[in-house]
Amino acid sequence: MTSPAVAGQSQGTLADQAYRAISDRLVTLQIRPGEPVNDERIAAELGFGRTPVREALKRLEHERLIIAYPRRGTFATEVQIADLGHISEVRQRLEPLAAALAAQRAGEGERGELSRLLAQLAKATDRGLADVTDGGTDLIRLDMSVHRAIYAATRNPYLEDTMIRYDNLATRIWCLFIDRLPSLAGHVHEHGPLLRAIIDRDADKAEALAAGHVEGFETAIRGVI
Template identity: 35%
Template sequence: MTSDTLELQDIDKRRQADQAYDAIETLIATLQLRPGAPVVESELIARIGLGRTPTREALMRLVANGLIAQLPRRGLLVSDILIAEHLDLLEARRVLERLIACCSARRATPAQRSALMACALQMAGAAERQDLETYMRVDQVLDRVNHAASRNRFAVAAVLPMIIQCRRFWFAYRHHGDVAEGARCHQRLAEAIAGGDGEAAARASDALIDHLRVFAQQVIE
């Protein structure tokens, strides 16, 4: 077996692990796996249609990111939504998102700038139709493009657990939210990054977090 073949197999394994991670994260974020529910590996494998190895790797990442709790004698459970800590989470996320946006404005490739704009337009269309499933899916894609464009893996690794928690919080309490305004915030962010304007990207990132903070305060109050 050649080194090229081995490298392709490794890439495929990582791809399957990423697919498993995305599938399980979506189940948790959309409350198909509810807070406190036990996580049964065999049931997940059957549900997402991927193998044991990528599923286990995905579960380990979800434990590290705080969406799944590993408890002695109780196994794996979906973690609770911590409403009281959510505003603190958003303030920490604000700093990282601003950094990522500025990096992306400087470093994004032309293809990534186009992809961000395409995602923003799709989110606007989904918001207009009140298609929350598509809105969330495209939001996830926009985040991935933004993170790749930033080329700052340390900031991305730090912010990812926060984004996942925010996504689940939003879905759980979405009846309080203004999806159209959320789409507009994402569009302004995409436009600033696509235009290579770091200062505008930082302002747009802060505006998005401000929007999420208002939403969270409405839930808490």
């Protein structure tokens, strides 16, 4: 969405910030499926004006994280199990593509960020950060950061936007079943070899590892539903 000219660049930046903050709450289920989403209350909680929050909510509605009903209000979308198959069909095709492109195209800055995340994964393992007392929120956010860094490294903004959208939907499903799933830490730390393959420019290996990760995600979810 393009911000009005009168708003200037700062308004667009505020809308992006609001989008990231609200998206994080929706994906990690701080706002539960079916809960109302009140723009005035969220604006006050986040310290934003209502205009950037409303812009963010329009974007989140397009991404199927919220739904607006006339005269009823706006709500976090319910999670439908049937969505898992639809989301996985897309991710099974595009996650391996994104990983391979990242391995081929990532520049020094992007490889530096991927290396930083790889070190962060190793540090989390050393500290024993498994399914920790915060419900695994830190590991979930680390998982999301890894995915977003890989998508950015593809240098394809259309693919990046698409992958963020589907990763958000997939992560939301994971969070819904997190108490019944196998080790969250094991799922997140699978990214270590994937990051190393991308950093080493091994596109074939990165592609295969990404495909296996998506397949493992769907298998784990279907194992508990």
